[in-house]
Amino acid sequence: MSIMSYTGGTVVAMAGDECVCIASDLRIGEQMTTIATDEKKVHKVSDKVYVGLAGFQSDAKTMLEKILFRKNLYELRENRKVRPQILSEMISNLCYQHRFGSYFTEPLVAGLDDQNKPYICCMDTIGCVSAPRDFVAIGTGQEYLLGVCENFWQENMKPEELFEATAQSILSCLERDAASGWGAVVYTITKDKVNVSTIKSRMD
Amino acid sequence: MSNFTGITATMNPLAEMAQFKQNMREVAASPEWRTSKLIERQRWNPYSMEGGSTAAISGDNFAIVASDTRMTQNDINILTRDAEKIHVLNDSIILSTSGFYGDVIQLRKVLQSRLHKYRFDYRADMSADLCAELLSRNLYYRRFFPYYTGAMLAGIDENGKGAVFSYDPIGCIERLGYSASGAAEPMIIPFLDCQIGHVTVAEDYEKPPLTIERAISLMKDAFRGAAEREISTGDKIHLVIAEAGKPIVQKFLPLRED
Amino acid sequence: MAGMHFLVGISTDDYVILAADKATFAYGAILADSENDKEYRLGKKLTMMCIGEEGDVAQFGDWTKRNLQLYSVRNGYEVSPASAHHFVRRSIAHGLRSSDRYTVDVLIGGYDEKEEKAFLGSVDYLGNGLAKQPYLFRGFCGRFCYAIMDREYKKNMSEAEGLIMMKKCIGEAKRRFVANIPGYKVVIIDKNGYRKLDDVLF
Numbered sequence: 065m066s067i068m069s070y071t072g073g074t075v076v077a078m079a080g081d082e083c084v085c086i087a088s089d090l091r092i093g094e095q096m097t098t099i100a101t102d103e104k105k106v107h108k109v110s111d112k113v114y115v116g117l118a119g120f121q122s123d124a125k126t127m128l129e130k131i132l133f134r135k136n137l138y139e140l141r142e143n144r145k146v147r148p149q150i151l152s153e154m155i156s157n158l159c160y161q162h163r164f165g166s167y168f169t170e171p172l173v174a175g176l177d178d179q180n181k182p183y184i185c186c187m188d189t190i191g192c193v194s195a196p197r198d199f200v201a202i203g204t205g206q207e208y209l210l211g212v213c214e215n216f217w218q219e220n221m222k223p224e225e226l227f228e229a230t231a232q233s234i235l236s237c238l239e240r241d242a243a244s245g246w247g248a249v250v251y252t253i254t255k256d257k258v259n260v261s262t263i264k265s266r267m268d
Numbered sequence: 269m270s271n272f273t274g275i276t277a278t279m280n281p282l283a284e285m286a287q288f289k290q291n292m293r294e295v296a297a298s299p300e301w302r303t304s305k306l307i308e309r310q311r312w313n314p315y316s317m318e319g320g321s322t323a324a325i326s327g328d329n330f331a332i333v334a335s336d337t338r339m340t341q342n343d344i345n346i347l348t349r350d351a352e353k354i355h356v357l358n359d360s361i362i363l364s365t366s367g368f369y370g371d372v373i374q375l376r377k378v379l380q381s382r383l384h385k386y387r388f389d390y391r392a393d394m395s396a397d398l399c400a401e402l403l404s405r406n407l408y409y410r411r412f413f414p415y416y417t418g419a420m421l422a423g424i425d426e427n428g429k430g431a432v433f434s435y436d437p438i439g440c441i442e443r444l445g446y447s448a449s450g451a452a453e454p455m456i457i458p459f460l461d462c463q464i465g466h467v468t469v470a471e472d473y474e475k476p477p478l479t480i481e482r483a484i485s486l487m488k489d490a491f492r493g494a495a496e497r498e499i500s501t502g503d504k505i506h507l508v509i510a511e512a513g514k515p516i517v518q519k520f521l522p523l524r525e526d
Numbered sequence: 527m528a529g530m531h532f533l534v535g536i537s538t539d540d541y542v543i544l545a546a547d548k549a550t551f552a553y554g555a556i557l558a559d560s561e562n563d564k565e566y567r568l569g570k571k572l573t574m575m576c577i578g579e580e581g582d583v584a585q586f587g588d589w590t591k592r593n594l595q596l597y598s599v600r601n602g603y604e605v606s607p608a609s610a611h612h613f614v615r616r617s618i619a620h621g622l623r624s625s626d627r628y629t630v631d632v633l634i635g636g637y638d639e640k641e642e643k644a645f646l647g648s649v650d651y652l653g654n655g656l657a658k659q660p661y662l663f664r665g666f667c668g669r670f671c672y673a674i675m676d677r678e679y680k681k682n683m684s685e686a687e688g689l690i691m692m693k694k695c696i697g698e699a700k701r702r703f704v705a706n707i708p709g710y711k712v713v714i715i716d717k718n719g720y721r722k723l724d725d726v727l728f
Contacts, residue, residue: 122653211455214493
């Protein structure tokens, strides 16, 4: 078993019309044993910027600390809020600094920029960014998600549709991915507010 | 005995420790994984994978099977754009396969000859249920040098109902409502779970009935989604429709060709 | 899930119970000591149970204890359980990527004076940290016990019920696990402070 699937976990993000959705499962395990069922892999970085960290939980936590540290320094130095584009560049740099001993976590950034344009991106463990306009998925359920998202995603979805598409995608993924599960948490980020909903899935 | 380097009382422990530390520093400075030392010569492998995917859906009085028609080598080279992965064995049995194409051809041949013999012995075509068991046994017969195929058998069973049987390479058989196999299996299956299995919606949610039209359009969607992301799936959809009391219909639909 | 040792942690909002086996094994086959203390007191209402590579346990346990002691001397107050957990996880994760790492699994239990809530967390030797959990186990026997606790745990169970549950887990470990574990040290932390309870002996 690879270290990337030691603790398990999946994160997905979808972009819509002036809104983005980011969702993760809640399971943490040690290989086949589930030891916690309330670990979100999505973290708030700024008002409308969220980061998802799938992969090895230990490295994800360390990475999150480093991301928040750099983001705080940025905001203090520049005296403005971080944009998702900037954050992803920052995380990419951070990842590549550990090129020859990388953190076993794949970061994902989702948020709205200052014009409320949606931005989503994911990267590999050494910070190669891909920022498509539709959706991104990382973690043990990546393949499952890409298949369903491909069918559920549409151009210019409104927040309600986007939530439904994201929720259905991650629920379908959790149905088949043994290393993720125990419910999902979905953040719908719009220009006025962020809606958080916890949904039940297969609880195993 | 002159080059004996075992435990000696004369060895200086401090020098030994220094040497150890030196070795540690060296290995830390250039760990083995940074060199090409680990690349081994590849051994000959009796199997290869030609990519592609297939899926099957069964309904009340029908079963549909679909596959792409691309055949690839090493997931990159396209060997042909119109490979045949669905094999119509008789008027009610459809075999669809993925995996190693050499084994696919052999397996088809074995089944065809068994079906032929059955016709000779009993003056009737074999039913899908029987053939499903037969396939399972044929796969298990090669338990220790398996046919490397993800086979599925679909058709109309003895009661006129649609049937899909799914297998692993060594003959584990399961009758399912829908199934997929091959390179894009992880992409197709959750979509079918959602749309046909309705596993992600609440109990009281009104579920649309699975008609043959709906099944066909879901199948198209599934393959278009898979072809978008999975490089060894593409070119054409080969769709085979078996409806109770009707002859089997075969269709080819366009799919991404890049 | 390292080795033959076993740590149990059960908590509600009001208290946290920690139990650790008292064995030392040698060569994976011999019971070398039946009075081994695996506990490291990190504060007045904060403690850590530690298993793993024997030398690392002693070294890491002591190092953590002294560092947190130093913190409280310097600042005049003790760290909160969540902060202590964060510190321990960071230390192990940092060590993992350097040439000297600690192969230790720990449970941390304490009572947070500010939040007025008991705290239970774990860190494994890879730096995977879990905080604010209702029940956690380290060691192979945890595999039986997660199942027990999933079924039996109640959010607002009394201290007595919690202790019964802890004994149930230890009993299951006794029944199912091959190694002879001589006994367990049990401690409890609540808003009134730290108490050592009677050992569970067999």
